[in-house]
Amino acid sequence: xxxxxLIAAFTRQAGVMGAxxxxxxxxxxxxxxxxxxxxxxxxxxxxxxxxxxxxxxxxEALTAAGFTVEKDGPDFARExxxxxxxxxxxxxxxxxxxxDATALKARLAAMLPLTCVALLRTKxxxxxxxxxxxxxxxxxxxxxxxxxxxxxxxxxxxxxSLTIGVHGPERLLIVLVGxxxxxxxxx
Amino acid sequence: MAAKExxxxxxxxxxxxxxxxALERFxxxxxxxxxxxxxxxxxxxxxEKIAAIKGDAAGRYEExxxxxxxxxEARGGKVFxxxxxxxxxxxxxxxxxxHGVTDVVKSKSFASEEIHLNEYLQERGITPHxxxxxxxxxxxxxxxxxxxxxxxxxxxxxxxxxxxxxxYLGEPVEPDIKNMVRIARRxxxxxxxxxxxxxxxxxxxVAETGTIVIxxxxxxxxxxxxxxxxxVAIVGYEKLVPKLxxxxxxxxxxxxxxxxxxxxxxxxxxxxxxxxxKGDGEGIKxxxxxxxDNGRTRMAxxxxxxxxxQCIRCASCTNVCPVxxxxxxxxxxxxxxxxxxxxxxxxxxxxxxxxDPQSLCIGCRRCAEVCPAKINIPDLVLxxxxxxVEKQGLSRAYRIAxxxxxxxxxxxHTMLRAASRLQGPVTHGRPFIRHLPLYFSSFTEGRSLxxxxxxxxxxxVKNLEGALRKSRLRAAFYSGCVIDFVYPEIGEAVYKxxxxxxVEVTFPQGQACCGAPAIYAGDRETAVSLAKLNIAALEEAKxxxxxxxxxxxxxxxxxxxxxxxxxxxxxEGRAKDLAARVKDFTQLVHxxxxxxxxxxxxxxxxxxxxxxxxxxxxxxxxxxxxxxAAREVLTSQPGIELVEMRESDRCCGFGGSYSVxxxxxxxxxxxxxxxxxxxxxxxxxxxxxxxxxxxxxxxxDQTGSDIQVKHTAEILANKD
Ligand code: SF4
Ligand code: SF4
Numbered sequence: 001x002x003x004x005x006l007i008a009a010f011t012r013q014a015g016v017m018g019a020x021x022x023x024x025x026x027x028x029x030x031x032x033x034x035x036x037x038x039x040x041x042x043x044x045x046x047x048x049x050x051x052x053x054x055x056x057x058x059x060e061a062l063t064a065a066g067f068t069v070e071k072d073g074p075d076f077a078r079e080x081x082x083x084x085x086x087x088x089x090x091x092x093x094x095x096x097x098x099x100d101a102t103a104l105k106a107r108l109a110a111m112l113p114l115t116c117v118a119l120l121r122t123k124x125x126x127x128x129x130x131x132x133x134x135x136x137x138x139x140x141x142x143x144x145x146x147x148x149x150x151x152x153x154x155x156x157x158x159x160x161s162l163t164i165g166v167h168g169p170e171r172l173l174i175v176l177v178g179x180x181x182x183x184x185x186x187x
Numbered sequence: 188m189a190a191k192e193x194x195x196x197x198x199x200x201x202x203x204x205x206x207x208x209a210l211e212r213f214x215x216x217x218x219x220x221x222x223x224x225x226x227x228x229x230x231x232x233x234x235e236k237i238a239a240i241k242g243d244a245a246g247r248y249e250e251x252x253x254x255x256x257x258x259x260e261a262r263g264g265k266v267f268x269x270x271x272x273x274x275x276x277x278x279x280x281x282x283x284x285x286h287g288v289t290d291v292v293k294s295k296s297f298a299s300e301e302i303h304l305n306e307y308l309q310e311r312g313i314t315p316h317x318x319x320x321x322x323x324x325x326x327x328x329x330x331x332x333x334x335x336x337x338x339x340x341x342x343x344x345x346x347x348x349x350x351x352x353x354x355y356l357g358e359p360v361e362p363d364i365k366n367m368v369r370i371a372r373r374x375x376x377x378x379x380x381x382x383x384x385x386x387x388x389x390x391x392x393v394a395e396t397g398t399i400v401i402x403x404x405x406x407x408x409x410x411x412x413x414x415x416x417x418x419v420a421i422v423g424y425e426k427l428v429p430k431l432x433x434x435x436x437x438x439x440x441x442x443x444x445x446x447x448x449x450x451x452x453x454x455x456x457x458x459x460x461x462x463x464x465k466g467d468g469e470g471i472k473x474x475x476x477x478x479x480d481n482g483r484t485r486m487a488x489x490x491x492x493x494x495x496x497q498c499i500r501c502a503s504c505t506n507v508c509p510v511x512x513x514x515x516x517x518x519x520x521x522x523x524x525x526x527x528x529x530x531x532x533x534x535x536x537x538x539x540x541x542x543d544p545q546s547l548c549i550g551c552r553r554c555a556e557v558c559p560a561k562i563n564i565p566d567l568v569l570x571x572x573x574x575x576v577e578k579q580g581l582s583r584a585y586r587i588a589x590x591x592x593x594x595x596x597x598x599x600h601t602m603l604r605a606a607s608r609l610q611g612p613v614t615h616g617r618p619f620i621r622h623l624p625l626y627f628s629s630f631t632e633g634r635s636l637x638x639x640x641x642x643x644x645x646x647x648v649k650n651l652e653g654a655l656r657k658s659r660l661r662a663a664f665y666s667g668c669v670i671d672f673v674y675p676e677i678g679e680a681v682y683k684x685x686x687x688x689x690v691e692v693t694f695p696q697g698q699a700c701c702g703a704p705a706i707y708a709g710d711r712e713t714a715v716s717l718a719k720l721n722i723a724a725l726e727e728a729k730x731x732x733x734x735x736x737x738x739x740x741x742x743x744x745x746x747x748x749x750x751x752x753x754x755x756x757x758x759e760g761r762a763k764d765l766a767a768r769v770k771d772f773t774q775l776v777h778x779x780x781x782x783x784x785x786x787x788x789x790x791x792x793x794x795x796x797x798x799x800x801x802x803x804x805x806x807x808x809x810x811x812x813x814x815x816a817a818r819e820v821l822t823s824q825p826g827i828e829l830v831e832m833r834e835s836d837r838c839c840g841f842g843g844s845y846s847v848x849x850x851x852x853x854x855x856x857x858x859x860x861x862x863x864x865x866x867x868x869x870x871x872x873x874x875x876x877x878x879x880x881x882x883x884x885x886x887x888d889q890t891g892s893d894i895q896v897k898h899t900a901e902i903l904a905n906k907d
Binding site: 017094096102103107111129143144153154157160165168169 | 209212262319320321338340344365376380410413435456458459462463464
């Protein structure tokens with residue numbers, strides 16, 4: 001499948017699974033677009049530093065837009081409204097995000113706040129789980145903590161009524177960052 | 188467990204309207220959503236893959252466990268091999284004690300419930316907090332049991348949950364689901380942030396990498412394995428698979444079959460210890476994996492039951508089980524419910540503990556159709572029943588009926604003839620016959636019972652067996668007890684239809700009961716002796732085909748005889764020869780008509796069109812696979828309009844002696860069937876099983892309906 005088709009399939013499926021999608025054409029637009037989208041979610045953002053975050057000066061952009069950006073500390077992400085993390089891959093078939101989440105802060109930022117922002121380079125969308133597993137295996141050692149995320153946290157335990165956001169995020173915003181220049185091999 | 192306690196639980200569940208309503212509503216929508224979520228997937232291929240992966244793994248747990256252990260240890264984790272529940276509990280307790288843990292957060296784990304970990308820790312001053320919402324609610328309700336493997340609290344109405352929360356918080360809580368979920372999030376978040384240890388189960392464990400895979404929707408497993416500084420994973424041996432790539436088909440099937448989702452919100456894969464918060468800084472988490480045996484390796488060494496270790500715990504077998512829908516998981520009594528649950532209980536607990544739960548299976552085979560691990564659950568339940576009987580013996584009544592009468596055809600036939608003379612005019616409380624002939628009793632509630640025929644088929648055949656001018660085929664008719672003694676007219680119809688098709692039919696007088704009642708009661712001895720009797724009698728007929736018009740008999744002749752006589756050099760080959768010649772009546776007609784290439788005849792049109800609906804008998808559809816053939820035969824018959832009923836392949840609740848043992852389960856299953864029949868607008872219900880006919884006629888009679896129930900043979904015979 002051509003990359004455009006994979007992106008379209010991923011977008012569709014992630015939407016079905018309850019995620020919101022924010023397409024951003026190039027890395028330069030990321031900061032502004034994200035700050036705008038996050039306005040209704042609260043001002044405290046826990047940010048996990050990743051290559052994309054650094055390349056796009058995301059921290060500065062958010063601070064400039066009035067956000068308090070948290071990057072460290074023993075209580076990291078516990079009180080934050082938003083957690084921002086870059087994911088490694090997207091899976092078109094199920095609208096799933098994949099990440100090597102061995103770094104503690106990557107996990108905490110993605111789990112604890114009510115809103116999770118998942119940054120994903122469109123070039124990193126693959127057709128299915130098998131392809132993603134192969135990609136990690138090729139890197140050599142398998143990640144210590146590997147995570148697949150599809151949509152927000154959900155439960156149907158009371159009267160089978162679907163309710164969003166029980167232990168994990170209530171809102172999953174996937175920012176699809178276009179491939180205008182830059183490295184696509186990532187971490 | 189005491190049988191009395193079991194009965195009490197059964198009646199409590201059957202009388203619980205909200206439980207039944209919730210399970211039924213769920214089951215109805217589940218069937219549709221499951222189909223949707225599998226659309227475009229090759230389910231048959233997927234289950235082959237899973238069965239192959241898990242079946243292979245079950246053959247080499249020792250090797251995989253060793254490889255898994257090496258991989259985890261290479262990363263710095265610890266693996267403890269627990270032979271039984273006690274060893275597992277004690278190890279986990281010691282880990283907690285070593286770290287001075289007072290509070291533990293747990294993500295849902297069957298294995299931890301299996302070893303009764305919560306009570307053990309609690310008694311030693313450590314408080315376990317369940318964090319899966321349903322499990323937490325149940326934990327706050329002492330004495331309450333999970334009612335479903337995947338949705339343990341599906342039976343609780345929101346008002347009940349609100350009462351539980353109110354009590355917990357000491358303040359009134361409104362029965363608003365969204366708000367209650369928020370409360371759970373708030374309360375459990377505190378536990379996650381302060382607990383000294385997290386305990387999880389695992390859905391899959393990969394030997395190659397030492398990875399444990401956990402699926403959740405709520406995200407509690409991620410928190411429980413991330414926030415506290417110590418993580419203990421309890422993993423049954425049956426979760427082991429060799430390679431990382433093996434997880435793909437399992438992850439494809441588990442959520443699709445379980446809750447009809449393409450994937451769970453979170454899939455977490457943990458390989459060795461990872462960074463964690465320790466004190467004020469970051470350190471490395473402590474990881475302990477408890478590999479739990481507790482009967483699993485014994486099961487893997489058992490050539491019959493090894494197959495059950497392929498189970499991925501998706502619970503789709505219970506979702507489609509007509510019995511489970513009525514009684515729920517609360518009745519099965521142990522951690523694992525449904526047909527598969529009774530099998531697991533036999534190994535993880537004891538054979539005695541499985542005796543009552545296994546008896547709940549009516550054998551409809553619905554579960555086997557949907558199981559993504561391709562486990563033949565109903566056959567395993569029967570094997571289990573055999574072992575229970577071997578160990579505990581048959582009940583007195585059964586022993587007398589089976590050994591004393593059914594196993595002695597001459598005596599049985601004499602008694603049946605006597606009964607037919609004694610039953611007198613049609614009265615209430617008339618004697619009746621079942622698949623287990625000779626249960627003279629009065630379980631007639633909700634279903635009238637037929638009288639025994641005055642002249643059995645075996646005495647009528649003299650008048651039916653005229654030489655044919657030109658015969659295409661020589662057939663021996665194996666009637667089975669119900670057609671012989673209750674519905675000889677079905678037998679007559681078979682003769683008529685086959686005669687018309689140019690088949691010469693004989694009735695071997697030496698034939699006896701097929702042994703199904705003995706097989707379903709777990710009485711192997713009687714079944715074996717009947718198999719031999721029948722083989723000898725049917726061989727004598729020297730026929731090209733053996734025709735039956737009862738699917739239960741067909742399964743006995745085609746499949747059970749071979750199994751019963753396997754390894755017996757004098758009989759094995761004969762059983763196989765016989766099996767190869769057995770054909771169901773409708774199947775034979777279908778084939779004959781096809782080979783003729785005969786177009787539907789125009790005759791009979793003037794009689795008008797009759798609306799016929801078709802009831803799929805469980806054995807006929809799921810064992811013999813003849814559901815399409817029956818419909819083709821019927822629709823090729825002029826004057827018939829086939830109207831499909833809802834849930835045509837749902838069990839009618841007969842199950843032979845099952846309806847005597849569990850009339851309180853059989854009856855509501857029948858009621859649902861009758862509703863669907865009546866809603867179809869048909870004048871006639873056609874089916875291919877005399878047992879179903881008995882059940883359906885009885886039920887319709889009680890409701891005063893004038894819908895007729897007919898064997899396909901009777902419908903075909905009726906044309907001029
Ligand atoms: S065979 Fe039928 S009754 Fe028995 S466990 Fe399976 S679905 Fe339930
Ligand atoms: S027996 Fe099959 S259907 Fe039932 S839980 Fe196991 S895998 Fe699922």
